[in-house]
Amino acid sequence: MLFVLNISYLLINLILIQFLIKSIKTEWPSISSSSIKILGLFPNQLNNSNPTTLSVHCEAMFKSAIILSQQNNIKLQQEFINYEILSTDNNLINILSNTCQIISSSNIIGIIGPAYSKESHFLAPFAEKIGIPIISYSSTDPKLSNHQIYPSFYRTISSDNLFALAIVQLFLKFNWKSCNIIYQNDQYGINGMNEINKIFNNYNITIINKILFDVQTESIENNNFKNILLTSSSRIVLLWTNRNYTNLILQNAIDLDILSPQFIWLLTSNISLTSLNNLTSTSTSNNKLNGLILIEPFIDLNNINQTLLNQAFDIWNKYESTTFPGINYVDYYALFTFDATWLLIQSLKQLCSTYSNSSCIQFLNNSFCFNKYFINSNKLFNLINNLHYFGVTGKIQFNQNQTDRIEGINYILKNIQIISNNVNFVPVLIWSSTTNWTLYSPTSLIIWPGNSLIIPSEYPSLSGIHLRIALVETPPFTMLTQQQIKEETNETKLIGYIPDLIDLLTNQMGFIPNLTLITNQTFNQIINSVSNNQFDLFIAQTTITAKRSEKVSFSNSIFDNSLRIIIRKDLDNDVNLLLYLTPFTFNLWLTLLGACLFSTFLICLLEKQDNPLLQNKSIISLIAMSLWFSIGTILGYGADFQLKTPAGRLLTIGLYILSLVLVAAYTANLASDLTISKSKDIVTDIDDIKNGKVAFSRIGILLGSAIEDYYLREISGGIHNFYPIKNKEEIYDKLLNNIIDASIMDAGILEYITNQIYCNLTSMGKDFGQSAFGIVFQKKWQYEQILNIQILALRESGELDNLKRKWFQTTSCAQIYDTSQAMTIQSMAGLFLTFAIITLLAILLFLWKKRFLIRKC
Numbered sequence: 001m002l003f004v005l006n007i008s009y010l011l012i013n014l015i016l017i018q019f020l021i022k023s024i025k026t027e028w029p030s031i032s033s034s035s036i037k038i039l040g041l042f043p044n045q046l047n048n049s050n051p052t053t054l055s056v057h058c059e060a061m062f063k064s065a066i067i068l069s070q071q072n073n074i075k076l077q078q079e080f081i082n083y084e085i086l087s088t089d090n091n092l093i094n095i096l097s098n099t100c101q102i103i104s105s106s107n108i109i110g111i112i113g114p115a116y117s118k119e120s121h122f123l124a125p126f127a128e129k130i131g132i133p134i135i136s137y138s139s140t141d142p143k144l145s146n147h148q149i150y151p152s153f154y155r156t157i158s159s160d161n162l163f164a165l166a167i168v169q170l171f172l173k174f175n176w177k178s179c180n181i182i183y184q185n186d187q188y189g190i191n192g193m194n195e196i197n198k199i200f201n202n203y204n205i206t207i208i209n210k211i212l213f214d215v216q217t218e219s220i221e222n223n224n225f226k227n228i229l230l231t232s233s234s235r236i237v238l239l240w241t242n243r244n245y246t247n248l249i250l251q252n253a254i255d256l257d258i259l260s261p262q263f264i265w266l267l268t269s270n271i272s273l274t275s276l277n278n279l280t281s282t283s284t285s286n287n288k289l290n291g292l293i294l295i296e297p298f299i300d301l302n303n304i305n306q307t308l309l310n311q312a313f314d315i316w317n318k319y320e321s322t323t324f325p326g327i328n329y330v331d332y333y334a335l336f337t338f339d340a341t342w343l344l345i346q347s348l349k350q351l352c353s354t355y356s357n358s359s360c361i362q363f364l365n366n367s368f369c370f371n372k373y374f375i376n377s378n379k380l381f382n383l384i385n386n387l388h389y390f391g392v393t394g395k396i397q398f399n400q401n402q403t404d405r406i407e408g409i410n411y412i413l414k415n416i417q418i419i420s421n422n423v424n425f426v427p428v429l430i431w432s433s434t435t436n437w438t439l440y441s442p443t444s445l446i447i448w449p450g451n452s453l454i455i456p457s458e459y460p461s462l463s464g465i466h467l468r469i470a471l472v473e474t475p476p477f478t479m480l481t482q483q484q485i486k487e488e489t490n491e492t493k494l495i496g497y498i499p500d501l502i503d504l505l506t507n508q509m510g511f512i513p514n515l516t517l518i519t520n521q522t523f524n525q526i527i528n529s530v531s532n533n534q535f536d537l538f539i540a541q542t543t544i545t546a547k548r549s550e551k552v553s554f555s556n557s558i559f560d561n562s563l564r565i566i567i568r569k570d571l572d573n574d575v576n577l578l579l580y581l582t583p584f585t586f587n588l589w590l591t592l593l594g595a596c597l598f599s600t601f602l603i604c605l606l607e608k609q610d611n612p613l614l615q616n617k618s619i620i621s622l623i624a625m626s627l628w629f630s631i632g633t634i635l636g637y638g639a640d641f642q643l644k645t646p647a648g649r650l651l652t653i654g655l656y657i658l659s660l661v662l663v664a665a666y667t668a669n670l671a672s673d674l675t676i677s678k679s680k681d682i683v684t685d686i687d688d689i690k691n692g693k694v695a696f697s698r699i700g701i702l703l704g705s706a707i708e709d710y711y712l713r714e715i716s717g718g719i720h721n722f723y724p725i726k727n728k729e730e731i732y733d734k735l736l737n738n739i740i741d742a743s744i745m746d747a748g749i750l751e752y753i754t755n756q757i758y759c760n761l762t763s764m765g766k767d768f769g770q771s772a773f774g775i776v777f778q779k780k781w782q783y784e785q786i787l788n789i790q791i792l793a794l795r796e797s798g799e800l801d802n803l804k805r806k807w808f809q810t811t812s813c814a815q816i817y818d819t820s821q822a823m824t825i826q827s828m829a830g831l832f833l834t835f836a837i838i839t840l841l842a843i844l845l846f847l848w849k850k851r852f853l854i855r856k857c
Helices: 002-023 053-071 092-105 117-130 160-174 187-202 225-230 243-256 306-319 332-353 377-386 497-509 523-531 586-607 619-635 646-679 686-690 706-714 728-736 747-756 784-796 799-808 829-849 851-856
Strands: 036-043 082-088 107-112 134-136 153-155 178-184 206-214 236-240 264-267 293-298 388-391 394-397 410-419 422-432 436-439 466-472 479-486 489-495 512-518 559-568 699-702 723-725 742-746 761-773
Touching: 036 053, 036 092, 036 332, 053 082, 053 306, 053 332, 082 092, 092 107, 092 117, 107 332, 117 134, 117 153, 117 187, 134 332, 153 332, 160 187, 160 293, 160 410, 160 422, 160 436, 178 187, 187 206, 187 236, 206 225, 225 243, 236 243, 243 264, 293 332, 293 422, 306 332, 332 377, 332 388, 332 394, 466 497, 466 523, 489 497, 497 512, 497 784, 497 799, 559 686, 559 728, 559 747, 586 619, 586 646, 586 829, 619 646, 646 829, 686 742, 686 761, 699 706, 699 728, 706 742, 706 761, 723 728, 728 742, 728 761, 742 747, 747 761, 747 799, 784 799
Parallel strands: 036 082, 036 107, 107 134, 134 153, 178 206, 178 236, 236 264, 264 293, 466 512, 699 723, 699 742
Antiparallel strands: 293 410, 388 394, 410 422, 422 436, 479 489, 559 742, 559 761
């Protein structure tokens, strides 16, 4: 019981202490008699149970500067400078109204603030009208830099264009080329977004998604935050919002589980880690912020007025120690606030030092704020433009051409790291316009999402992702084969250029391929299936075309392609010196030669004694004249002598019969061969097809293909006058069956088909219609960039060339098929039988005539 009471007592004390800390109203010294005041504008903290450092720290350093001027006895017209505080609430009309009331009732000689750019845009013209300077400590909109538009406006913090340059150089350092940006829909967000977009374009950095945060509803536009990021092709998320909105967006991201390790978040505004729910309870929750990066202005302590800074801190700690966090934890905007206030104080001091007897602080028409005007405004602005000194944030110096400090601000990169199970921002890199990004200390390291030390890619990873991949069977890109796994067990396996490519990509990227072999669909139909999200990828010999790119996107080239004409092979293309012999077969020529020699022998035997022309001839002359008679008679020419004996005349009849049939057959067959040879290769290149050398109806074109698009665009002018082909196998069949004379095919496939399978088909002419094959996927596919990078890596390493050599540069067509229709010995058997009978009769007749001589012997 006592233990419970003690616990209750401790809890009550803790609650009271927290209440006192939040509700305590510290007493800063004030000089009620002073009429000269500076107005400070700070974000509203009164209705916020957890006031931000932007409001608390900045207000404290503003007051410290005023008190320090009093301690240094800085007086204007014998009066110390006093201050007024106005809490802003994001309502511009309220801010203007409250400012007007204060200025109407007090001699406000300058305004420090406001915090936000939209407020500065609204109040700067008002300050110009009444002739007093307005110096902001955190308004960074680049449009506020124009001194011609805002002549009374100054700021001690750099504009967003310098910030954007620092961010760009960070992207270049990490080799990031894309990101998503979340920005708020006000002047700060929109103008900052435009500045970043302009600089990113100069450095070829792509903004994938521009996500708008509505400051009115305090939510992401269209409420599709998670889906936008998950479908984005970049893992980098750049947050261009102020502190309050940054906390809201991060809390939303925590709830949606889209922080680490899925995405790399870059913040441009500091956040309160304790204000985020569900983070500090467990180490698993802490990991959600692990690797998050913050980029913010940085104060280089080597180039500041340390004495001035120490004096300001001492005053703050003296009068409001409950809010003083320690010298290492003061919000940098508070330091810019002090320099803004001190700049105005020093300028007023110099202004009044030039007036010895007259008043330096005078206003016209004091009754109403809009009618009020500071008489010495031009002199005061000139003093601000020419004043330079070292403040607590570095060198303070302005000129009359711009509202920004001449010397820019450094930036620091802080990385959320988990140390002893605590989430902390750890400084890692610093940036200046002269040194770019360098290490904060020699031991500084960035802990990336997933506790990795390796700089991550901006592209989402495919590791472990299931991809639905559509394929089509087209040798040698994709083929089916039977592979024996066990005895009497066969398994169908995909082989070819495409399956090998998928294996390479899988090994590199770690995705899980779910392959589907598509049949009875055209390429365009499968492309539509990808567009309709039925498949993630379509990997085949798919030509990249402008028309297809309207529906889907393509990867980098996986195969450099061109078109070529395919026709039936002409086996007689080479010069043939013995072409005239082709009407007869070799055996027939030998038989004819034998008949000729046999006839020569018979003529010598039959005519030597009875033919006066052959009598008294030598053996050689006798044989030559007999051979001459045989050849001349067979060729149909005849000889210059005649055979005199009856047997010789009968032999002549046999030779005439041979001549009649053989010459006629030879002439007809030779004419046929020459005609066929002349008619072959009527198509030599694509120009022959364009010029109509082949009937368009005898040109086979594959339907639903890029080749059909080429034909309609380049040849027929959109007219479907070709022979329609449904698949590539039909092309080969129609050519071989003489239904079509030519077709157009991809050169790679044609090369394989004519070298490996259809040896009696061939390609003709030079390549034309150069194109490329790419992998098909949906538009804005989030993995597009990482896939293209891997394909380029395969090309650069020579892997794609190796695949091409493996599947395309081999041949098995060693045999040449002879299609000649030469006359054979079998077709002339009857003729030679007739000749043999006649010669036999001639021999018998010769023997009959010589029977008396034989008897005498």
